[in-house]
Amino acid sequence: MPHIVTAAELPVAELLIRAEQWRTRLQANPAPPVQPRAALIALLFYEPSTRTRAAFEQACVLLGCHPLVITAEASSIVKGESLQDTVRTLCAQGVRGIVIRHPQAGAPVAAVQVADAPILNAGDGAHEHPTQALLDLYTLWRRYGMPDPTTRWLAGRKVAIVGDIRHSRVARSNLTLLTQAGAEVWLCAPPTLLPDAPLPHATHTHDTDAAIRDADVVMALRLQTERMAQGLLPSLNAYRRDYQINAERLRLAKPDCVVMHPGPIQRGVEIDDAVADGAQSLILEQVRNGVSVRVAALEYALGEW
Ligand code: CP
Numbered sequence: 001m002p003h004i005v006t007a008a009e010l011p012v013a014e015l016l017i018r019a020e021q022w023r024t025r026l027q028a029n030p031a032p033p034v035q036p037r038a039a040l041i042a043l044l045f046y047e048p049s050t051r052t053r054a055a056f057e058q059a060c061v062l063l064g065c066h067p068l069v070i071t072a073e074a075s076s077i078v079k080g081e082s083l084q085d086t087v088r089t090l091c092a093q094g095v096r097g098i099v100i101r102h103p104q105a106g107a108p109v110a111a112v113q114v115a116d117a118p119i120l121n122a123g124d125g126a127h128e129h130p131t132q133a134l135l136d137l138y139t140l141w142r143r144y145g146m147p148d149p150t151t152r153w154l155a156g157r158k159v160a161i162v163g164d165i166r167h168s169r170v171a172r173s174n175l176t177l178l179t180q181a182g183a184e185v186w187l188c189a190p191p192t193l194l195p196d197a198p199l200p201h202a203t204h205t206h207d208t209d210a211a212i213r214d215a216d217v218v219m220a221l222r223l224q225t226e227r228m229a230q231g232l233l234p235s236l237n238a239y240r241r242d243y244q245i246n247a248e249r250l251r252l253a254k255p256d257c258v259v260m261h262p263g264p265i266q267r268g269v270e271i272d273d274a275v276a277d278g279a280q281s282l283i284l285e286q287v288r289n290g291v292s293v294r295v296a297a298l299e300y301a302l303g304e305w
Contacts, residue, residue, distance in 0.1 A: 002301050004120045005108045007130040007173040012137065012180065013149035015296050018305065019138050020146065022062075022292035032062070039065040039096040041298070044086065045122070046072040046102045051263055051290055052122045052132070056099050059294040063302070068095065087111045087119075097301055100124070103227075105169075118301035126167045126227065132262050133173035135293040137181065139286050140217065143258060152182030160211040160253075162243060163221025163270050165189040165204075167228065170262045171221060175202055186211040190239065192232045193223075208243050215253040219260040220245045220271045236269065246272040250280065258282050 004010065025032055041060045045053055053069070060067035070086075072078065077086060083102065090098055097118045100108050105125035112119050123129040140154070147153035159178050165171050165187045178185050179201045186203045187194065188211035198204050205211050212218055223233065233239060245259065259271075259281045267273055276283060299305055 001118050003112050003118050004130055004301055006128050007133045007176040016138055016141050016149045018296035019292045022295045034064045037064045040068050041065045042090045042095045042098045043067050043069045044100045049101055055290040055294040058291050059298045062295050084114045087115050091116050120301050123169055127169050128173045129169040130173050131297050132170050133177045135290045136174055137177045138293050139282055139289050155182030157183045157216040159183045159217040160186045160215040161219045162188040164193045164223045166193045166195055167224040168221050175199055209252055213252045215257055217258055222266055245275050247274050
Protein backbone atom coordinates (compact mmCIF):
# COMPACT_ATOMS: atom_id res chain seq x y z
CA MET A 1 0.00 0.00 0.00
CA PRO A 2 1.64 3.32 -1.04
CA HIS A 3 1.71 5.49 2.09
CA ILE A 4 3.16 9.01 1.89
CA VAL A 5 5.07 9.66 5.12
CA THR A 6 8.34 11.23 3.98
CA ALA A 7 9.50 13.16 0.94
CA ALA A 8 12.21 10.59 0.20
CA GLU A 9 9.66 7.89 -0.65
CA LEU A 10 7.77 9.95 -3.24
CA PRO A 11 7.89 8.93 -6.92
CA VAL A 12 8.73 12.55 -7.70
CA ALA A 13 9.03 12.55 -11.49
CA GLU A 14 5.71 10.75 -11.96
CA LEU A 15 3.96 13.01 -9.46
CA LEU A 16 5.23 16.18 -11.18
CA ILE A 17 3.95 14.98 -14.55
CA ARG A 18 0.64 13.86 -13.08
CA ALA A 19 0.21 17.20 -11.25
CA GLU A 20 0.83 19.04 -14.51
CA GLN A 21 -1.87 16.97 -16.23
CA TRP A 22 -4.29 17.91 -13.44
CA ARG A 23 -3.33 21.57 -13.63
CA THR A 24 -3.99 21.59 -17.38
CA ARG A 25 -7.33 19.85 -16.88
CA LEU A 26 -8.38 22.27 -14.13
CA GLN A 27 -7.32 25.29 -16.18
CA ALA A 28 -9.56 24.13 -19.01
CA ASN A 29 -12.44 23.47 -16.61
CA PRO A 30 -12.16 24.35 -12.89
CA ALA A 31 -15.15 22.05 -12.18
CA PRO A 32 -14.55 19.04 -14.44
CA PRO A 33 -17.15 16.26 -14.60
CA VAL A 34 -16.54 13.77 -11.81
CA GLN A 35 -17.55 10.14 -11.56
CA PRO A 36 -18.87 9.91 -7.95
CA ARG A 37 -17.88 6.83 -5.98
CA ALA A 38 -18.70 5.61 -2.51
CA ALA A 39 -15.24 6.29 -1.13
CA LEU A 40 -14.54 8.17 2.08
CA ILE A 41 -11.18 9.85 2.68
CA ALA A 42 -10.62 10.90 6.31
CA LEU A 43 -8.82 14.20 6.85
CA LEU A 44 -7.60 13.88 10.43
CA PHE A 45 -6.34 17.28 11.50
CA TYR A 46 -4.90 17.48 15.02
CA GLU A 47 -3.41 20.91 14.18
CA PRO A 48 -4.87 23.95 12.38
CA SER A 49 -4.50 24.21 8.61
CA THR A 50 -5.93 26.30 5.78
CA ARG A 51 -3.96 25.50 2.61
CA THR A 52 -3.23 21.81 3.09
CA ARG A 53 -6.69 20.89 4.35
CA ALA A 54 -8.50 22.88 1.63
CA ALA A 55 -6.31 21.37 -1.08
CA PHE A 56 -6.86 17.81 0.15
CA GLU A 57 -10.61 18.46 0.41
CA GLN A 58 -10.62 19.67 -3.20
CA ALA A 59 -8.53 16.69 -4.25
CA CYS A 60 -11.10 14.33 -2.72
CA VAL A 61 -13.96 16.04 -4.54
CA LEU A 62 -12.09 16.07 -7.87
CA LEU A 63 -11.53 12.32 -7.56
CA GLY A 64 -15.20 11.70 -6.75
CA CYS A 65 -14.45 10.81 -3.12
CA HIS A 66 -16.12 12.22 -0.01
CA PRO A 67 -13.80 14.06 2.41
CA LEU A 68 -14.57 13.27 6.05
CA VAL A 69 -12.95 16.09 8.03
CA ILE A 70 -12.16 15.28 11.64
CA THR A 71 -10.55 17.89 13.88
CA ALA A 72 -9.07 17.19 17.28
CA GLU A 73 -11.51 19.48 19.13
CA ALA A 74 -14.64 17.83 17.70
CA SER A 75 -13.74 14.16 17.97
CA SER A 76 -13.22 11.43 20.55
CA ILE A 77 -9.58 12.52 20.70
CA VAL A 78 -10.66 14.98 23.44
CA LYS A 79 -12.02 11.99 25.41
CA GLY A 80 -8.60 10.40 25.38
CA GLU A 81 -8.76 8.13 22.33
CA SER A 82 -5.28 7.42 20.96
CA LEU A 83 -4.24 8.18 17.41
CA GLN A 84 -3.91 4.48 16.65
CA ASP A 85 -7.41 3.69 17.97
CA THR A 86 -8.81 6.57 15.93
CA VAL A 87 -7.11 5.16 12.82
CA ARG A 88 -8.39 1.62 13.60
CA THR A 89 -11.91 3.06 14.02
CA LEU A 90 -11.83 4.92 10.71
CA CYS A 91 -10.47 1.86 8.90
CA ALA A 92 -13.22 -0.30 10.42
CA GLN A 93 -15.70 2.16 8.92
CA GLY A 94 -14.16 1.60 5.52
CA VAL A 95 -12.26 4.80 4.74
CA ARG A 96 -10.11 4.43 1.60
CA GLY A 97 -7.36 6.77 2.83
CA ILE A 98 -6.36 8.89 5.83
CA VAL A 99 -4.65 12.29 5.62
CA ILE A 100 -3.04 13.16 8.96
CA ARG A 101 -1.70 16.40 10.36
CA HIS A 102 -0.31 16.01 13.86
CA PRO A 103 1.88 18.05 16.25
CA GLN A 104 4.00 14.98 17.11
CA ALA A 105 6.81 13.93 14.78
CA GLY A 106 6.29 10.27 13.91
CA ALA A 107 2.50 10.24 14.25
CA PRO A 108 1.95 9.10 10.61
CA VAL A 109 4.39 6.20 11.16
CA ALA A 110 2.35 5.12 14.20
CA ALA A 111 -0.78 5.34 12.04
CA VAL A 112 0.77 3.21 9.27
CA GLN A 113 1.39 0.41 11.81
CA VAL A 114 -2.36 -0.12 12.36
CA ALA A 115 -3.95 1.17 9.14
CA ASP A 116 -5.34 -0.92 6.32
CA ALA A 117 -5.74 2.20 4.18
CA PRO A 118 -2.99 4.49 2.85
CA ILE A 119 -1.74 7.20 5.21
CA LEU A 120 -0.79 10.61 3.78
CA ASN A 121 1.32 12.83 6.02
CA ALA A 122 0.00 16.40 5.95
CA GLY A 123 2.69 17.59 8.38
CA ASP A 124 3.96 15.93 11.58
CA GLY A 125 5.62 18.16 14.15
CA ALA A 126 9.02 19.35 13.02
CA HIS A 127 9.56 16.16 11.01
CA GLU A 128 8.14 16.19 7.46
CA HIS A 129 5.55 17.81 5.20
CA PRO A 130 6.09 15.83 1.99
CA THR A 131 3.25 17.19 -0.14
CA GLN A 132 4.25 20.79 0.69
CA ALA A 133 7.79 20.07 -0.52
CA LEU A 134 6.35 18.41 -3.62
CA LEU A 135 4.21 21.43 -4.47
CA ASP A 136 7.21 23.71 -3.87
CA LEU A 137 9.29 21.58 -6.22
CA TYR A 138 6.48 21.50 -8.76
CA THR A 139 6.27 25.31 -8.63
CA LEU A 140 9.99 25.58 -9.37
CA TRP A 141 9.82 22.90 -12.05
CA ARG A 142 7.18 24.91 -13.91
CA ARG A 143 9.16 28.13 -13.35
CA TYR A 144 12.22 26.58 -14.99
CA GLY A 145 10.33 25.29 -18.03
CA MET A 146 9.49 21.74 -16.92
CA PRO A 147 12.86 20.07 -17.64
CA ASP A 148 13.17 16.27 -17.63
CA PRO A 149 12.17 15.54 -14.00
CA THR A 150 14.31 12.38 -13.88
CA THR A 151 17.50 14.51 -14.19
CA ARG A 152 19.25 16.78 -11.66
CA TRP A 153 17.41 19.71 -13.18
CA LEU A 154 18.19 22.09 -10.28
CA ALA A 155 21.98 21.63 -10.61
CA GLY A 156 23.69 25.03 -10.51
CA ARG A 157 20.77 26.63 -8.65
CA LYS A 158 21.17 28.03 -5.14
CA VAL A 159 18.17 27.86 -2.79
CA ALA A 160 18.26 29.83 0.48
CA ILE A 161 15.72 28.73 3.12
CA VAL A 162 15.56 31.45 5.76
CA GLY A 163 13.67 31.38 9.05
CA ASP A 164 12.80 28.97 11.82
CA ILE A 165 14.68 25.96 10.46
CA ARG A 166 14.74 24.21 13.85
CA HIS A 167 10.98 23.67 13.96
CA SER A 168 10.37 23.40 10.21
CA ARG A 169 9.04 20.20 8.67
CA VAL A 170 8.82 22.15 5.39
CA ALA A 171 12.59 22.80 5.44
CA ARG A 172 13.35 19.13 6.09
CA SER A 173 11.10 17.78 3.31
CA ASN A 174 12.24 20.49 0.90
CA LEU A 175 15.88 19.74 1.62
CA THR A 176 15.32 16.14 0.50
CA LEU A 177 13.58 17.01 -2.77
CA LEU A 178 15.69 20.05 -3.66
CA THR A 179 19.01 18.24 -3.20
CA GLN A 180 17.68 15.16 -5.06
CA ALA A 181 17.07 17.51 -7.99
CA GLY A 182 20.62 18.87 -7.68
CA ALA A 183 20.12 22.22 -5.91
CA GLU A 184 22.65 23.76 -3.54
CA VAL A 185 20.65 24.42 -0.36
CA TRP A 186 21.52 26.97 2.33
CA LEU A 187 19.66 26.90 5.64
CA CYS A 188 19.72 30.23 7.47
CA ALA A 189 18.41 31.05 10.95
CA PRO A 190 19.50 32.64 14.21
CA PRO A 191 21.83 30.19 16.01
CA THR A 192 19.01 29.25 18.42
CA LEU A 193 16.70 28.35 15.50
CA LEU A 194 19.12 26.10 13.63
CA PRO A 195 18.84 22.33 14.29
CA ASP A 196 21.01 20.83 17.07
CA ALA A 197 22.66 18.54 14.51
CA PRO A 198 23.29 19.84 10.98
CA LEU A 199 20.93 18.46 8.34
CA PRO A 200 22.60 16.50 5.51
CA HIS A 201 23.73 18.05 2.23
CA ALA A 202 23.05 21.67 3.30
CA THR A 203 25.12 24.70 4.24
CA HIS A 204 24.03 26.08 7.62
CA THR A 205 24.52 29.74 8.47
CA HIS A 206 23.16 32.57 10.61
CA ASP A 207 24.36 35.14 8.08
CA THR A 208 21.32 36.03 5.95
CA ASP A 209 23.26 38.10 3.44
CA ALA A 210 25.61 35.17 2.77
CA ALA A 211 22.65 32.81 2.31
CA ILE A 212 20.82 35.10 -0.08
CA ARG A 213 23.80 36.32 -2.10
CA ASP A 214 23.47 35.01 -5.69
CA ALA A 215 20.50 32.83 -4.75
CA ASP A 216 18.06 31.69 -7.45
CA VAL A 217 15.35 30.96 -4.90
CA VAL A 218 14.70 32.45 -1.45
CA MET A 219 12.19 30.58 0.70
CA ALA A 220 11.07 32.37 3.86
CA LEU A 221 9.69 30.38 6.79
CA ARG A 222 7.31 31.35 9.57
CA LEU A 223 8.51 31.66 13.15
CA GLN A 224 6.72 28.74 14.80
CA THR A 225 6.21 30.34 18.19
CA GLU A 226 3.75 27.56 19.13
CA ARG A 227 6.64 25.07 19.06
CA MET A 228 9.29 27.31 20.64
CA ALA A 229 10.65 26.92 24.14
CA GLN A 230 10.92 30.25 25.91
CA GLY A 231 14.08 32.21 25.26
CA LEU A 232 14.81 30.85 21.78
CA LEU A 233 13.99 34.22 20.26
CA PRO A 234 15.07 37.05 22.56
CA SER A 235 13.80 39.92 20.36
CA LEU A 236 11.36 40.08 17.45
CA ASN A 237 12.85 43.39 16.35
CA ALA A 238 16.32 41.87 16.15
CA TYR A 239 14.87 38.96 14.14
CA ARG A 240 13.25 41.39 11.70
CA ARG A 241 16.47 43.36 11.35
CA ASP A 242 18.66 40.32 10.75
CA TYR A 243 16.42 37.77 8.99
CA GLN A 244 13.42 39.44 7.36
CA ILE A 245 13.24 39.03 3.57
CA ASN A 246 12.80 42.56 2.26
CA ALA A 247 13.56 44.39 -0.97
CA GLU A 248 16.96 45.62 0.18
CA ARG A 249 18.13 42.15 1.16
CA LEU A 250 16.68 40.59 -1.99
CA ARG A 251 18.95 42.80 -4.11
CA LEU A 252 21.82 40.49 -3.04
CA ALA A 253 20.17 37.57 -4.87
CA LYS A 254 20.25 36.99 -8.62
CA PRO A 255 18.06 39.49 -10.51
CA ASP A 256 15.63 36.74 -11.54
CA CYS A 257 15.49 35.22 -8.06
CA VAL A 258 12.05 34.00 -7.00
CA VAL A 259 10.61 34.21 -3.50
CA MET A 260 8.61 31.43 -1.89
CA HIS A 261 6.85 30.88 1.43
CA PRO A 262 4.82 27.80 2.41
CA GLY A 263 2.42 29.94 4.44
CA PRO A 264 0.86 31.00 6.61
CA ILE A 265 2.73 34.31 6.30
CA GLN A 266 3.39 36.63 9.20
CA ARG A 267 3.68 39.85 7.24
CA GLY A 268 6.21 42.29 8.61
CA VAL A 269 8.02 39.52 10.51
CA GLU A 270 9.78 36.99 8.24
CA ILE A 271 8.84 38.79 5.01
CA ASP A 272 7.70 42.32 4.20
CA ASP A 273 4.65 43.23 2.13
CA ALA A 274 6.58 44.54 -0.87
CA VAL A 275 8.35 41.21 -1.33
CA ALA A 276 5.39 38.98 -0.44
CA ASP A 277 3.19 40.75 -3.00
CA GLY A 278 5.96 41.68 -5.46
CA ALA A 279 6.76 40.49 -8.97
CA GLN A 280 9.30 37.94 -7.73
CA SER A 281 6.85 36.25 -5.37
CA LEU A 282 5.54 32.75 -6.18
CA ILE A 283 3.56 32.49 -2.96
CA LEU A 284 0.07 32.38 -4.46
CA GLU A 285 1.33 30.19 -7.29
CA GLN A 286 2.45 27.72 -4.62
CA VAL A 287 -1.05 27.76 -3.12
CA ARG A 288 -2.67 27.20 -6.55
CA ASN A 289 -0.31 24.35 -7.33
CA GLY A 290 -1.14 22.74 -4.01
CA VAL A 291 -4.43 21.50 -5.41
CA SER A 292 -3.15 19.63 -8.47
CA VAL A 293 -0.25 18.22 -6.46
CA ARG A 294 -2.64 16.87 -3.79
CA VAL A 295 -4.88 15.30 -6.45
CA ALA A 296 -1.84 13.55 -7.93
CA ALA A 297 -0.64 12.45 -4.46
CA LEU A 298 -4.07 11.11 -3.50
CA GLU A 299 -4.42 9.21 -6.78
CA TYR A 300 -0.99 7.67 -6.17
CA ALA A 301 -1.87 6.67 -2.60
CA LEU A 302 -5.16 5.16 -3.77
CA GLY A 303 -3.18 3.00 -6.21
CA GLU A 304 -4.81 4.50 -9.27
CA TRP A 305 -1.76 4.80 -11.50
N1 CP B 1 1.85 25.34 4.32
C1 CP B 1 0.90 24.80 5.12
O1 CP B 1 1.01 23.66 5.56
O2 CP B 1 -0.13 25.64 5.39
P1 CP B 1 -1.40 25.26 6.28
O3 CP B 1 -0.92 25.13 7.71
O4 CP B 1 -2.37 26.39 6.11
O5 CP B 1 -1.94 23.95 5.79
